[in-house]
Amino acid sequence: MPGFELFGAKEKAQVNDVLNSGVLMRYGFNGVRKGHWKAKTLEKALEKRMKCGYAHVVSSGTAALTVAMASAGVSTGDEVIMPTFTFVATFEAILALGAVPIMVDVDDTLTLDPTAVAKAITKRTKVIMPVHMCGSMADLDALKVLCKKHSLLLIEDACQAIGGSYNGKPLGSYGDLGCFSFDYVKTITCGEGGAVITNNQDYYAHAEQYSDHGHDHIGKDRGAEAHPFLGYNYRISELNAAVGVAQLKRLDKFLDIQKYNYTVLRKALEKVPQITFRRVPKGGVENYSFLSFYMPTEDLAKKATEALAKAGVDGCFYWYDNNWHYHRKWEHLKDLKSLGYLPNKVYDQLPNYYKSDFSKSDHWVGRNISCLIKLGWSKSEVRKRAETMAGVLGAIDQ
Numbered sequence: 001m002p003g004f005e006l007f008g009a010k011e012k013a014q015v016n017d018v019l020n021s022g023v024l025m026r027y028g029f030n031g032v033r034k035g036h037w038k039a040k041t042l043e044k045a046l047e048k049r050m051k052c053g054y055a056h057v058v059s060s061g062t063a064a065l066t067v068a069m070a071s072a073g074v075s076t077g078d079e080v081i082m083p084t085f086t087f088v089a090t091f092e093a094i095l096a097l098g099a100v101p102i103m104v105d106v107d108d109t110l111t112l113d114p115t116a117v118a119k120a121i122t123k124r125t126k127v128i129m130p131v132h133m134c135g136s137m138a139d140l141d142a143l144k145v146l147c148k149k150h151s152l153l154l155i156e157d158a159c160q161a162i163g164g165s166y167n168g169k170p171l172g173s174y175g176d177l178g179c180f181s182f183d184y185v186k187t188i189t190c191g192e193g194g195a196v197i198t199n200n201q202d203y204y205a206h207a208e209q210y211s212d213h214g215h216d217h218i219g220k221d222r223g224a225e226a227h228p229f230l231g232y233n234y235r236i237s238e239l240n241a242a243v244g245v246a247q248l249k250r251l252d253k254f255l256d257i258q259k260y261n262y263t264v265l266r267k268a269l270e271k272v273p274q275i276t277f278r279r280v281p282k283g284g285v286e287n288y289s290f291l292s293f294y295m296p297t298e299d300l301a302k303k304a305t306e307a308l309a310k311a312g313v314d315g316c317f318y319w320y321d322n323n324w325h326y327h328r329k330w331e332h333l334k335d336l337k338s339l340g341y342l343p344n345k346v347y348d349q350l351p352n353y354y355k356s357d358f359s360k361s362d363h364w365v366g367r368n369i370s371c372l373i374k375l376g377w378s379k380s381e382v383r384k385r386a387e388t389m390a391g392v393l394g395a396i397d398q
């Protein structure tokens with residue numbers, strides 16, 4: 001997945017444009033910026049690649065989630081349905097708006113289970129937020145049906161799945177809003193950065209203003225701009241955006257490399273009888289940033305993770321025991337350990353997650369191993385890795 005592996009002359013040339021003009025800010029300074037608008041250029045390129053009406057680039061993926069929800073009016077007491085398997089940014093963004101994270105089971109897609117989502121919808125639900133973890137998507141058609149039926153927003157967290165698609169549409173462009181991260185370990189990177197995409201002009205206008213202190217961006221004098229509503233600062237710098245301009249041009253090449261490496265590993269593992277693979281919903285195409293598979297039991301998955309590490313196969317994650325990505329280690333959320341007080345509605349409405357039954361998620365995540373697909377492997381390294389993995393996993397016994 002990591003675009004940082006292939007950071008080179010093209011990225012440096014883009015950054016040098018910014019350094020040579022000295023204009024590190026994305027707005028204003030028209031006279032001295034020598035025609036370089038890196039954030040704007042990245043936005044136009046994203047709109048084209050993601051086949052969407054509008055893209056707005058921000059300072060991180062977490063900022064993108066926050067801005068996306070804020071731009072669609074998500075606020076205190078609104079419930080946002082999110083998966084038990086995701087990155088902590090999901091609930092951080094929800095809580096930042098005073099909204100309430102409602103955790104829901106994942107299924108064999110390792111993303112939101114539509115049946116569990118349907119059961120979790122209440123009068124206060126405002127958003128369904130699928131997170132396309134490890135390069136593959138939720139069953140978006142089923143979630144869209146629920147959104148239509150209950151007048152909810154579908155907001156896609158596509159931070160780990162940029163370049164994947166569903167029913168021919170780029171991931172992120174299927175919902176009302178979609179979010180990307182360009183942090184240092186994502187498929188393409190800005191160093192730090194993120195983006196919100198949408199086809200809704202109002203959401204775009206809100207996102208663009210909210211992420212820059214509410215500036216209306218009308219006219220040429222920033223100091224004289226009006227502020228139609230309260231905002232915040234989630235701006236990206238031109239230096240970061242410049243890296244992204246170069247990386248986005250390379251996205252499709254990165255995806256080809258990932259697909260090749262993924263396919264070599266997958267073909268080898270398909271020969272191991274006890275392994276099954278993560279389900280990709282019909283109509284979905286992964287971005288191949290991870291190869292995710294299941295062992296027959298939790299115990300065997302633990303043994304397999306250890307054996308892979310011992311055999312020198314790095315980058316294979318057992319998320320079930322991971323501090324960042326699975327609900328079991330989110331005590332800080334469950335106990336609402338905040339530096340200050342959170343909105344009353346969060347205290348009142350947050351379920352007691354210690355009493356929740358997430359055995360369905362545990363059934364899948366407890367048996368899952370996800371292996372990071374790197375861009376920098378040579379063909380012989382991939383072949384060797386495939387052989388080693390198949391050998392190690394085939395030898396794990398009951």
Ligand SMILES: *Cc1c(COP(=O)(O)O)cnc(C)c1O
Pocket residue numbers: 059060061062063086087089090131132133157159160181182183193194
């Ligand atoms: C990385 C990531 C984020 C947050 O992105 P940052 O740019 O690191 O803030 C959000 N959701 C998922 C699924 C991620 O992987």
